[in-house]
Amino acid sequence: MNRFALLVTVRVHPGAADEFRRRIQDAAATAVREEEHCLRFEVAQDEEDPLSFVLFEVYTDAAGLAHHHTTPHFQAFLKEAGHLMAERARRRLTLFEA
Numbered sequence: 001m002n003r004f005a006l007l008v009t010v011r012v013h014p015g016a017a018d019e020f021r022r023r024i025q026d027a028a029a030t031a032v033r034e035e036e037h038c039l040r041f042e043v044a045q046d047e048e049d050p051l052s053f054v055l056f057e058v059y060t061d062a063a064g065l066a067h068h069h070t071t072p073h074f075q076a077f078l079k080e081a082g083h084l085m086a087e088r089a090r091r092r093l094t095l096f097e098a
Contacts, residue, residue, distance in 0.1 A: 012053070012085055
């Protein structure tokens, strides 16, 4: 079975980059540590546009991502950091073995 990935682009409000970066890094570390189906969760910040972030998440399958959205730590992240995001776009991807 192929692994499943999510590519998320986020643009935060002016002045919110530092807080968002701290909160998303904590959320990413928690997801990888506590969710057996979350294999990877990378956070990157655009060097030319520090208000823009890219998240790359890898799950064992689509059900793993669905489970991620139900976890208390994901719900807490949305509640605590949702207001920091001005824009968010998601792309669902299938990963193929090399």
